[in-house]
Amino acid sequence: xxxxxxxxxxxxxxxxxxxxxxxxxxxxxxxxxxxxxxxxxxxxxxxxxxxxxxxxxxxxxxxxxxxxxxxxxxxxxxxxxxxxxxxxxxxxxxxxxxxxxxxxxxxxxxxxxxxxxxxxxxxxxxxxxxxxxxxxxxxxxxxxxxxxxxxxxxxxxxxxxxxxxxxxxxxxxxxxxxxxxxxxxxxxxxxxxxxxxxxxxxxxxxxxxxxxxxxxxxxxxxxxxxxxxxxxxxxxxxxxxxxxxxxxxxxxxxxxxxxxxxxxxx
Amino acid sequence: xxxxxxxxxxxxxxxxxxxxxxxxxxxxxxxxxxxxxxxxxxxxxxxxxxxxxxxxxxxxxxxxxxxxxxxxxxxxxxxxxxxxxxxxxxxxxx
Numbered sequence: 001x002x003x004x005x006x007x008x009x010x011x012x013x014x015x016x017x018x019x020x021x022x023x024x025x026x027x028x029x030x031x032x033x034x035x036x037x038x039x040x041x042x043x044x045x046x047x048x049x050x051x052x053x054x055x056x057x058x059x060x061x062x063x064x065x066x067x068x069x070x071x072x073x074x075x076x077x078x079x080x081x082x083x084x085x086x087x088x089x090x091x092x093x094x095x096x097x098x099x100x101x102x103x104x105x106x107x108x109x110x111x112x113x114x115x116x117x118x119x120x121x122x123x124x125x126x127x128x129x130x131x132x133x134x135x136x137x138x139x140x141x142x143x144x145x146x147x148x149x150x151x152x153x154x155x156x157x158x159x160x161x162x163x164x165x166x167x168x169x170x171x172x173x174x175x176x177x178x179x180x181x182x183x184x185x186x187x188x189x190x191x192x193x194x195x196x197x198x199x200x201x202x203x204x205x206x207x208x209x210x211x212x213x214x215x216x217x218x219x220x221x222x223x224x225x226x227x228x229x230x231x232x233x234x235x236x237x238x239x240x241x242x243x244x245x246x247x248x249x250x251x252x253x254x255x256x257x258x259x260x261x262x263x264x265x266x
Numbered sequence: 267x268x269x270x271x272x273x274x275x276x277x278x279x280x281x282x283x284x285x286x287x288x289x290x291x292x293x294x295x296x297x298x299x300x301x302x303x304x305x306x307x308x309x310x311x312x313x314x315x316x317x318x319x320x321x322x323x324x325x326x327x328x329x330x331x332x333x334x335x336x337x338x339x340x341x342x343x344x345x346x347x348x349x350x351x352x353x354x355x356x357x358x359x360x
Contacts, residue, residue, distance in 0.1 A: 048271070048293060049292075049293075049307075050292050050293060050294065050303040050306065050307055053306050053307050053310075054302070054303065054306040054307075057306050057310065150305075153302075154302055157298070157299070157302070161295075
């Protein structure tokens with residue numbers, strides 16, 4: 001960290017409680033971390049070498065972003081926890097990622113559908129965050145925004161190709177869309193902490209991201225000849241630490257090394 | 267093997283400008299995806315500012331068996347190298 005944040009740090013925490021800011025940063029960072037881990041599971045398994053590398057790049061981008069968000073979260077919390085401490089030494093109920101990020105990969109099309117639905121949201125979120133009243137947040141969001149603009153370009157392109165592809169690829173993409181749709185609503189739900197951050201101009205109100213997200217999604221689904229489900233039912237709880245059983249398995253794999261050999265580095 | 271994606275040759279212009287250079291090849295269903303794949307496969311370490319792709323089948327190559335007639339005649343024409351000529355001292359380093 002450079003020397004300038006001392007003052008802005010004080011200024012940012014004047015406008016908002018330390019708790020809300022910490023929580024808000026975990027929500028962003030944990031979603032990137034858990035989705036990054038999920039995507040990394042494809043490494044060595046993707047249907048073509050080119051796709052394998054592309055997915056690994058996306059995973060690495062997300063994990064790189066996690067490092068920035070969680071490092072800032074640790075600074076804000078003020079208890080001396082590093083990004084690694086937060087990633088590897090918290091248990092499931094302390095994670096604040098959206099539930100969609102922990103959904104299993106399914107087939108390649110399912111993974112891409114999940115990626116697209118998240119990318120379209122992530123892109124809008126980072127756009128909002130890059131105008132944050134907290135310059136530390138704005139700076140990370142601007143950097144991550146460029147990576148995510150590419151993720152979105154790539155995932156929307158592939159969703160269109162597979163949706164409007166063969167009969168089988170179309171069927172698989174439609175099934176993926178229907179399976180994942182109930183996990184999109186959580187992106188736009190707001191609780192007290194979201195409201196506090198939005199009022200302080202630190203983060204956009206989640207609900208305000210919906211129209212742009214929906215426009216992107218409907219446009220791409222039309223091109224992909226896929227039918228957007230009517231349902232507005234939304235699974236929720238991830239942002240408050242209530243997760244599906246999948247998260248435990250992800251953490252077991254992701255955290256094993258640091259749990260078994262505390263402090264190990266290489 | 268008609269289900270295989272066609273092969274593309276990838277050319278990248280490095281950070282330092284100058285020409286696009288051939289860096290390798292990859293598979294992709296069309297040009298647009300070949301560019302994306304090239305970005306992911308060949309510019310991961312900040313290698314480029316511009317990418318060209320061309321279908322490998324669109325490249326016409328000289329035949330190795332023509333090597334003699336094509337290239338050997340120039341072997342004997344050393345005066346085509348700039349080093350063949352003496353440069354006057356006052357021109358300095360070129």
